[in-house]
Amino acid sequence: MQSVILNALARMFFVAMLIFSIFILLRGHDEPGGGFIGGLAAAAAYTIVTLAFGADKAERWLILHPVVLMGIGLFCAILSGLPPLLGDFGGFLYHLWWEGQIGFLQLKLGTTLLFDIGVYFVVVGGVLSILFRMYETGAEEASE
Secondary structure, eight states: OOOHHHHHHHHHHHHHHHHHHHHHHHHTTTSSOOHHHHHHHHHHHHHHHHHHHOHHHHHHHHOSOHHHHHHHHHHHHHHHTSHHHHTTSOSTTOOOEEEEEETTEEEEEEHHHHHHHHHHHHHHHHHHHHHHHHHHHHHHHHHO
């Protein structure tokens, strides 16, 4: 059964939740948050779309297949551990930091951000793979 109210608000919730998930992702290397919680928030945004419009539309809004997202995330997480191996900085996944200032903007970047982005994509892909599969299974059982 379609809900008119949920359909009307789903797009706004989706955008707000995705923006919030990116905020959580970006602040995670300094404060609570990070890739895991940000990924769960992004997956929740796609869950709202799935509930309102169905899994087919949610998959179209996703652009990439969830398994591809997990692969990209795993690649980013592994890639974040390689820079210390290139020099004498430490072992695999020893995180390096770069601090600087551009105008009035203070930047603090490190390999942890790339690791968090990887975790974000793995969590989004994993949760949505499960969600879409459950939705398909439920639709198959309902049609029988």
